[in-house]
Amino acid sequence: MRGWRTGFTLVEESLPRLEKPTPDRTQNHQCSFTQSPNQNLYMKSQETQNLESALSKHASLQAEIADIQRLSAESATRLAALENTCDLGDAGALGEVGRTQILVALLPRRLAAKEQQLAEADPEILKATHSFLETTLIPKIKSLRQKTEGKIKGELKGYFPNPETLNTAILSSALISGLDRLAFGASIQAQPFDGVLKYARRTLDAWEQVKTFESKIS
Helix, strand or coil, X not given: CCCCCCCCHHHHHHCCCCCCCCHHHHHHHHHHHHCCCCCCXXXXXXXXXXXXXXXXXXXXXXXXXXXXXXXXXXXXXXXXXXXXXXXXXXXXXXXXXXXXXXXXXXXXXXXXXXXXXXXXXXXXXXXXXXXXXXXXXXXXXXXXXXXXXXXXXXXXXXXXXCHHXXXXXXXXXXXXXXXXXXXXHCCCCCCCCCXXXXXXXXXXXXXXXXXXHHHHHC
């Protein structure tokens, strides 16, 4: 429908695409959920709060696991050095040996506990993603589609007096095609092809695109 100069032309040409995020954008997502102080790429809102919280919890567990792994490796190295070189008559050195032995013994258990929590976090993220899709994103896309169809119909009905031809023109418009792409990506997936984390981030991406779309047609 790019040949028709309607009030929607600028929106059609600037409609965001959902198909595949660029590598840079994907990398930014990874940083936003694993690094501080800028942990959240998306503006916190009531609609996305539960999903963002689940992602933040996952990121915190990943950071804790990385810290435990680092401390475990450092403690094992330090203990080996102490056992080989410490002065057995030095109470302070022996105390450090004891403390380091405790760390070496306890850290694997702590690591296993955190890894179990991380494994349990994925289902929480999936549940939060499905809930957001069902209650917010999918209904919003449907509502926007209905609203957009009505506006395009008002723009084009003078050009297409035949109802069937008019409907074909509406369905083939760039705006409706863009919403259909968003709807296709915003689907309930029990086993996301790209993993739970990327699925959740794709869903948040779709929400941002829907909000942009809505602002342009309002």
